[in-house]
Amino acid sequence: MKELLKVYENKEPEIVFHWNDPETEAEGWTVINSLRGGAAGGGTRMREGLDKNEVLSLAKTMEVKFTVSGPAIGGAKSGINFDPKDPRKKGVLERWYKAVSPLLKSYYGTGGDLNVDEIHEVIPITEDCGVWHPQEGVFNGHFRPTEADKINRIGQLRQGVIKVLENTDYSPDISRKYTVADMITGFGVAEAVNQYYQIYGGDIKGKKAIVQGFGNVGSAAAYYLSQMGAKVVGIIDRAGGLINEDGFSFEEIKNLFLNKEGNTLNANELIPFEEINQKIWNLDAEIFAPCAASRLVTREQISNLIDKKLEVISCGANVPFADKEIFFGPIMEFIDERVSLIPDFISNCGMARVFAYFMERRVQMTDEAIFNDTSMTIKNAIQNTFNNNSDKTNISKTAFEVALKQLV
16 A cells, blocks of 8 residues: 555646736645546635645545545645635635636636635636636536536536535524535535444444534534434534533534534633643543644544544544645554544545536435435445455555555
């Protein structure tokens, strides 16, 4: 696996598009790792301090993810080095998408990512640039549909991603109009844990869980884990966190979800970050879902959880461990050899799978069909890993081997 990984990591990306904003200090990159299958896909993120190497590593991660989620295309990513809280953000995005629109028309598909909203920013701004849909390049480069078929499938994709959830099994509150895009990634993180226990043995019900991050992914993961019967005992977010060693009830987790402020945990009894960051890593929990930013979790933190009774980790963040390596660094290897570690390209593939699902011909548009499709995709990936290695350790190593054999 390490030899395959070394070859894959060291291969230069096929296309690097570099942009300097003429009106601000913003700088951006689109990295297309390869045009496998004639196209490439990956979202657009914005943060201060972002650089080309971050975009490159994420593009390679996306290519591995597509081996699970489909379609069989190359990985890509866009990143803009700019403060997303700056009032000039909208203008930066408008000029960025205008510059990158020829790629989006031809062979590159994008979407929302960190600090860039799919529904309110990516879709309307790319439309104004003459792009039918942010995934149009994937249609043109990979699927090569007829004009009529392209119109139908783009319509399906456009409706599906922003579809308001109507089923109370999937929406915390149908009156709040949560969409598929709001909930599907966090659902996948929780469903990966559920499928892990079904395939490797055990039951999610009654298991104690810790969730890191309470943004779009972490809050939804906590909600669905609790709905599935797990007991969330700790939540850590950037401003602080909460602990209940007996486990919060489903109603309590649901209320925390509904009461969050934007993408931030909001509660009267919030424990300050410094204090929660000392306490939470010493809790007894079988499940850990890192859903905050990349490369945050240290070896010491995860070692404490492993020394208690940790069984399984489901990664909501891309590369959540504080390794410098793009993929499989020493911390990740240390964890993989000791507990069941479901890698990010399986557990957080929900949104990529939704895009792939709606690109197919005439699919069902119900909540059940969409969420079941993501569930089956994750189940198949974990089952495939189990078929190659039935041990509860080295799951990530095995999953990477399965993926990389398709790419190298």
